[in-house]
Structure formats: structure tokens, C-alpha cells
Amino acid sequence: MASFVGLVRDRNDGAAVATMTLEHYPGMTEKAIARIVDEARGRWQVIDCTVIHRIGELSPAEQIVLVAVASGHRGDAFAACEFIMDFLKTQAPFWKKEATPDGARWVDARASDDAAAARWAPPPNNRAA
Amino acid sequence: MKVRVLFFASLREQVGRAAEEVELPAGVATVAGLRAHLMARGGAWGAALADGRRLRAAVNQDIAAPEAALRTGDEVAFFPPVTGG
Numbered sequence: 001m002a003s004f005v006g007l008v009r010d011r012n013d014g015a016a017v018a019t020m021t022l023e024h025y026p027g028m029t030e031k032a033i034a035r036i037v038d039e040a041r042g043r044w045q046v047i048d049c050t051v052i053h054r055i056g057e058l059s060p061a062e063q064i065v066l067v068a069v070a071s072g073h074r075g076d077a078f079a080a081c082e083f084i085m086d087f088l089k090t091q092a093p094f095w096k097k098e099a100t101p102d103g104a105r106w107v108d109a110r111a112s113d114d115a116a117a118a119r120w121a122p123p124p125n126n127r128a129a
Numbered sequence: 130m131k132v133r134v135l136f137f138a139s140l141r142e143q144v145g146r147a148a149e150e151v152e153l154p155a156g157v158a159t160v161a162g163l164r165a166h167l168m169a170r171g172g173a174w175g176a177a178l179a180d181g182r183r184l185r186a187a188v189n190q191d192i193a194a195p196e197a198a199l200r201t202g203d204e205v206a207f208f209p210p211v212t213g214g
Contacts (some may be wrong), residue, residue, distance in 0.1 A: 006214055022213070023138055025206060028190035053213060065214050084214060093187075093206075094213025095138035106139040109183075109210030 002077035004085050010060035012107070015100040022055045022064065025093035027054075032092040040069070040084050044076035046079065051084060082118050090117040102109035130158065130201045134167070137208035140184065143177035153199070161195035162187045163205060183210055 005069040008020050033051050040046060047070040053062055067084045072076040140146050144167075148199045157166050163188070178184065180183045187206040196209050199205065 022214075025135070025137055025187075025190070025208070028187055028206070029143045031190055090211065091135070091192075092213050093208060093211050095209065097138070098194035098214045106209070109212050113212075113214075 001068060001070045001082040004064040005067065007061055008058045008062050008064055010058050012098060013062055015102060018050055018099040019057050019059055021057045021097045023095045024055050029093045033088060036084055036087040036091060038095045040080040044080040045071050045073055046076065046080050047071055049080065053090065086120060089113045131197055132163065132203045132205050135204065135206040137206065139209050140177055140207055146174065158197065158199050159195065160188065160193050160197045160205065163199060164207065167210055184208065185210060
């Protein structure tokens with residue numbers, strides 16, 4: 001089984017973060033996550049999978065998201081977990097707003113996240129051992 | 130044609146509302162057309178929805194391209210690129 005837990009950073013883009021508030025699009029967010037999980041199930045051998053993503057105000061070091069994947073093959077478990085996380089960051093409608101000493105600011109989407117998701121474009125044709 | 134339009138995150142703050150019903154004039158029947166129609170209100174609308182702004186759209190909770198067609202009663206959402214996870 002492979003899992004990932006994302007935590008609130010206490011610093012981001014050169015500023016201390018006091019709190020972070022997560023907004024989502026009720027209905028579409030759940031639909032987008034389900035679609036990402038379905039895609040992962042189609043690409044890898046996945047026994048079961050859980051995605052939990054919190055919303056509202058969170059403090060540094062608190063948990064934001066959990067992705068956990070069970071598979072009969074460790075390679076599939078690791079790959080599916082990373083895939084789900086990369087696609088969740090670029091496809092699921094969530095937005096982060098940080099409270100910093102200079103005031104509140106919306107977090108901008110990062111090209112690095114888009115690049116991470118782009119790595120998965122073609123479904124792998126070989127199954128990892 | 131009337132559609133329900135939702136605005137999220139920083140865009141919601143810039144236009145000052147989270148949702149509204151919009152009666153589209155004849156000939157406006159795509160996501161891009163709706164965006165232009167809202168931009169034509171000027172002021173914060175013009176700036177927030179300007180072509181240069183990286184915004185995404187969804188129709189009935191599915192990501193939609195600018196040329197996507199709209200129908201009466203559709204739920205259309207405009208939002209900045211997502212930053213979850």
C-alpha cells in the first residue's frame with residue numbers, strides 16, 4: 001500500500017503562513033476526484049483507494065490531503081498514488097488562500113504542478129513488478 | 130436564454146459575487162460569448178475577466194473549452210487555475 005499526506009506549509013513563496021483556507025466547488029470537486037480515481041484504476045492494478053481532502057481554515061503542519069492506494073504490485077501502488085496526487089493538484093477544483101503577515105493572498109497555480117501532471121499523459125503500457 | 134453563473138476564489142472577490150442568473154442576449158451561446166458579455170459590464174468585470182487572465186470554465190461541473198455551447202439552465206462556472214492538494 002502506498003500513501004501520501006500533504007501538510008500545510010508554515011512558509012510559502014518567501015512569507016510566513018499563519019493560516020490557509022481551502023475553497024472548493026461543491027459537486028464538481030467530488031466529481032473531478034472520482035474521475036481521477038477512475039483513471040488511475042484504468043491504468044494500474046488498484047485493489048482499493050482513498051482520497052480525503054479537507055476544506056476550510058487550516059493551520060501550519062495540519063493535514064490537507066490523504067491519498068492511499070492498495071495494490072498487488074508495489075510499483076502500481078506508488079505510481080497510482082503519485083498520479084492521483086498530481087492530477088488532484090491540477091484538475092480538482094480547490095483554491096488556497098493564505099494569511100500572511102502582509103495580508104491574505106490567493107496561492108497561484110504552479111507550472112511545476114502542471115509539469116508533474118503532464119508526465120502522466122500517455123497511460124503506461126507495462127506493469128511494474 | 131438564461132444560465133446560472135458561478136464565480137470562485139479570487140475571481141469571486143474581484144467581481145463581488147459568488148453566483149447570478151444571466152439572461153444571455155441573442156447570439157451569445159458559448160462560454161467565450163458569456164465571458165465577453167460579462168466583461169462588457171466594464172470596471173471590475175472587465176479587469177477580472179480580461180483575455181490575459183488565466184481563467185478556466187466549467188459547464189454543468191465539467192471543464193469546458195471557450196467554444197463550448199451553452200443551453201438554457203446550464204450551470205457555468207469561471208475560476209482561476211486550481212491549487213488544491
